[in-house]
Amino acid sequence: MPRIIVDVMPKPEILDPxxxxxxxxxxxxxxxxxxxxxxxxxxxxxxxITDARLDEVRKAASEVLANEVIENFTVRVEEAQ
Amino acid sequence: MSGRVGVVTFPGSLDDRDALRAVEQCGFxxxxxxxxxxxxxxxxxxILPGGFSYGDYLRAGALARFSPLMADIIKRAEAGMPVxxxxxxxxxxCESHLLPGALTRxxxxxxxxxxxxxxxxxVDTVWSNAFTDGQEINIVLKNGxxxxxxxxxxLMVLEAERRVVFRYLENPNGSMNDxxxxxxxxxxxxxxxxxxxxxxxxxxxPSTDGRGxxxxxxxxxxxxxx
Numbered sequence: 001m002p003r004i005i006v007d008v009m010p011k012p013e014i015l016d017p018x019x020x021x022x023x024x025x026x027x028x029x030x031x032x033x034x035x036x037x038x039x040x041x042x043x044x045x046x047x048x049i050t051d052a053r054l055d056e057v058r059k060a061a062s063e064v065l066a067n068e069v070i071e072n073f074t075v076r077v078e079e080a081q
Numbered sequence: 082m083s084g085r086v087g088v089v090t091f092p093g094s095l096d097d098r099d100a101l102r103a104v105e106q107c108g109f110x111x112x113x114x115x116x117x118x119x120x121x122x123x124x125x126x127x128i129l130p131g132g133f134s135y136g137d138y139l140r141a142g143a144l145a146r147f148s149p150l151m152a153d154i155i156k157r158a159e160a161g162m163p164v165x166x167x168x169x170x171x172x173x174x175c176e177s178h179l180l181p182g183a184l185t186r187x188x189x190x191x192x193x194x195x196x197x198x199x200x201x202x203x204v205d206t207v208w209s210n211a212f213t214d215g216q217e218i219n220i221v222l223k224n225g226x227x228x229x230x231x232x233x234x235x236l237m238v239l240e241a242e243r244r245v246v247f248r249y250l251e252n253p254n255g256s257m258n259d260x261x262x263x264x265x266x267x268x269x270x271x272x273x274x275x276x277x278x279x280x281x282x283x284x285x286x287p288s289t290d291g292r293g294x295x296x297x298x299x300x301x302x303x304x305x306x307x
Contacts, residue, residue: 014185014230015185015188015228015230015255017185017186017187017188017189017190018186018190020190021190064139064143064147065139067140067143067176067183069175069181069182069183069230069231069232070183070185070230
């Protein structure tokens with residue numbers, strides 16, 4: 001089944017405490033200089049990729065998957081494996 | 082003058098029973114409401130309680146916003162019905178866009194549970210008119226995602242219109258402008274992170290300042306009835 005991917009990330013100006021915590025643990029493990037921000041990835045399976053479907057997913061992302069007060073999102077089609 | 086106050090139970094609500102008890106102790110008829118109902122009963126006001134509705138899946142309050150009952154509550158709130166959102170209820174109100182901004186994870190990444198000193202910054206709301214301007218009150222706080230954020234313009238509007246209702250004296254979670262609670266333009270919808278329903282009974286609370294929220298509602302309802 002073809003897939004549409006929605007990536008949701010905290011806006012750059014929003015503090016990301018989870019990313020900070022992960023960065024801290026990585027540093028303790030010796031992975032210094034890796035600054036992590038954590039987001040979410042949604043994989044949405046559809047029968048067929050159409051412009052209408054993509055618009056629908058964009059609407060769903062804006063209404064539900066992301067809170068645009070604090071998050072940005074991108075919508076893309078996953079390339080066939 | 083008393084009235085009927087509904088308290089919504091979502092799957093994962095924790096403080097719905099405490100809120101119902103506080104409603105009763107403050108002289109109102111408590112009305113339990115279920116998130117799956119299509120309409121709220123004949124109630125004069127609604128409380129969205131604390132907890133972890135829908136397990137905080139996706140984002141705190143994000144899924145509760147789309148429950149059948151919330152559609153009716155949003156409609157009635159926009160028409161002026163008093164709504165108080167406590168903790169998770171505040172998160173639901175922000176996700177519903179009844180209040181601006183969002184609640185994010187505490188800046189220090191720890192769950193915070195303590196008695197919190199607040200300043201009453203606006204007495205021009207349904208839920209705060211029984212306090213005095215600048216009054217210091219003590220209300221218990223318990224949350225992991227109470228860090229209030231909004232863009233600069235929204236903050237400016239909130240401050241200019243005196244819609245910050247409660248401000249922390251010692252910011253417990255990183256909230257912008259020390260914001261503990263805000264209201265909508267009309268003053269009928271108030272959301273705050275601290276829990277006034279836990280501060281009504283001297284047996285279990287160091288202060289009974291939470292009663293002021295209900296005294297405010299009494300004032301409002303008797304004025305409407307007059």
